[in-house]
Amino acid sequence: MARKKRLLWYSISLDTLRGFAIFLTLAALVAVAFFGYRHWEAWALERQATSLVEEARDLTARLHARGELPHFADEFATGRELLHQAEEARARGDLRTTVDRGRQSRDVLAAVLNMLEQKGESGEAQFLAVHGDVEFRRADSNDWEEARHRVVLSSTDRVRTGPNGSADIMFADGTFYTVSPNSSIVVTRRSGGSRNEQAVRMEHGWLNLMTRDNPTRVETPDAQARVSPESEAFVSYEEESRSGRIGAVRGEVQVSNEAGQLRRLDELEQVVQEGALLSEAEPLPAQPQLMTPADRREIDAGRQREVVLSWLPVDSATGYTLQVSRNKLFGDNVIEDGGRTKTSARLRIQGEGNFSWRVAAEGRERERGPWSAVRAFRIASNGRGSHSEDVVPPELVIEEAVGYGSIFIVEGRTEAGATVEVNGEPVQVNADGTFTKTTQLVGEGWSFIEVRARDAWGNTVDRRRRVYIDSP
Numbered sequence: 343m344a345r346k347k348r349l350l351w352y353s354i355s356l357d358t359l360r361g362f363a364i365f366l367t368l369a370a371l372v373a374v375a376f377f378g379y380r381h382w383e384a385w386a387l388e389r390q391a392t393s394l395v396e397e398a399r400d401l402t403a404r405l406h407a408r409g410e411l412p413h414f415a416d417e418f419a420t421g422r423e424l425l426h427q428a429e430e431a432r433a434r435g436d437l438r439t440t441v442d443r444g445r446q447s448r449d450v451l452a453a454v455l456n457m458l459e460q461k462g463e464s465g466e467a468q469f470l471a472v473h474g475d476v477e478f479r480r481a482d483s484n485d486w487e488e489a490r491h492r493v494v495l496s497s498t499d500r501v502r503t504g505p506n507g508s509a510d511i512m513f514a515d516g517t518f519y520t521v522s523p524n525s526s527i528v529v530t531r532r533s534g535g536s537r538n539e540q541a542v543r544m545e546h547g548w549l550n551l552m553t554r555d556n557p558t559r560v561e562t563p564d565a566q567a568r569v570s571p572e573s574e575a576f577v578s579y580e581e582e583s584r585s586g587r588i589g590a591v592r593g594e595v596q597v598s599n600e601a602g603q604l605r606r607l608d609e610l611e612q613v614v615q616e617g618a619l620l621s622e623a624e625p626l627p628a629q630p631q632l633m634t635p636a637d638r639r640e641i642d643a644g645r646q647r648e649v650v651l652s653w654l655p656v657d658s659a660t661g662y663t664l665q666v667s668r669n670k671l672f673g674d675n676v677i678e679d680g681g682r683t684k685t686s687a688r689l690r691i692q693g694e695g696n697f698s699w700r701v702a703a704e705g706r707e708r709e710r711g712p713w714s715a716v717r718a719f720r721i722a723s724n725g726r727g728s729h730s731e732d733v734v735p736p737e738l739v740i741e742e743a744v745g746y747g748s749i750f751i752v753e754g755r756t757e758a759g760a761t762v763e764v765n766g767e768p769v770q771v772n773a774d775g776t777f778t779k780t781t782q783l784v785g786e787g788w789s790f791i792e793v794r795a796r797d798a799w800g801n802t803v804d805r806r807r808r809v810y811i812d813s814p
Contacts (some may be wrong), residue, residue: 386389387437394444395432398425401451420742421451443796449492450742467495467529467540467551470751470778473673474523475504495529502526503547508673513540514746516554516780522547523673530561550576550713553752554749554782562586562804564618570594576712579615586615589626591712612709627659627703627711637717638761640772642689649719651699652686657713659703663710666699670716680704696720697771716770720758736760737775738795743807750809752779756795763794786811 382737402425405418413753414669424447431439469476469489476489481498503509503525509521516715517540521527525547541559552574556684560567562579565588569575573593579586588597589612597605597613603620605613610628614621633652635641641649644768649666664687666677676688676697681704698718703711736757743752752764755776762769771777783789 391440398447471510474507475509506674508671630714656703661704733799736797
């Protein structure tokens, strides 16, 4: 009897040892996998840091070989300083800072080189913001390249966006384009009666544009739209059906075709293009006015389960289209809902983040009017809510101020939810606090760009950047 007990005790111990051995084996495999991944991650980070520093060094040498850079001296100095910071971080083993500073240096120096190489070409333009799948192709190349912030475009260069891609493009004369998803355009040369007129040829998709002091022209395969100065318009075109729409949101647009038809559009009017024919001018629904939540509202996810978006009704509107996105370009939307009959929407909170939203009214034929102004809101679990007091001014950094004669492109960042003005003009601030503003200065020689940020509690901070205005 005693012998059986010993055998029973022995069999249980063996099972335990086997289980323990399996556990140790699995733990060892997990440890090997973990340290293997960490080793690969460190190797990849080292390789990326080395590549970015070498790229920045090469760009520095190429720019230095050009001699003096009077128009881009500040940008060149910024790029070199960022490279120096990257090299210092690498020397002390801080690879993540090396990658961050190296990438910034490379981008700044590459933008300067691109502008120098392309300067003086007709139809010069530049990417101001890119989201999602956006590519461009040079006129003398068959290769498509990934679009990046500050890359310069010249005459006959092509731009295309994917299903989740969108881009803001700025022309040298101040004309501002937003290229929507699934679009393709070609930058074309100046032509026509005005030597200052710049143009875009649209192959398919949707464009929104705003002009400043000069007119611009947008061509489709069967028509062309000449947009007057200080105007806002849109152009859409579908290749398969050879149909599209051209509308004036503000100002004046003239639409013509080879058959000699001419349509003059005033504010909130459009024409429908069917093949080579143009409809008469038709009214567009007005721009909706957003109500709640207030712009840049911070919502505490710990206290609210949903967000209510609301807007005022538009006369003659039969429905509305609502877009909610994680970026101001609305290239990859969280919500895109057309045909809504109500003037409000309830969104269930499912996580934190920064969001932008806008609304457009729809007419009887489901034609869409101009988008409302964009508003942003932030969802956070901070336990603070939106009513706590704050006496600390918001962060404000002017990252760049690049000039084209008297026109300057100002880029910077502030805290999420703050409002920004550049030389007294309001700025559209992204949900993450970044902003880009085009402003025009008067006179020649040295001047200042003044930027002010104000947070939700009324705290303000001011920054100034000294710039040089070139004569035309």
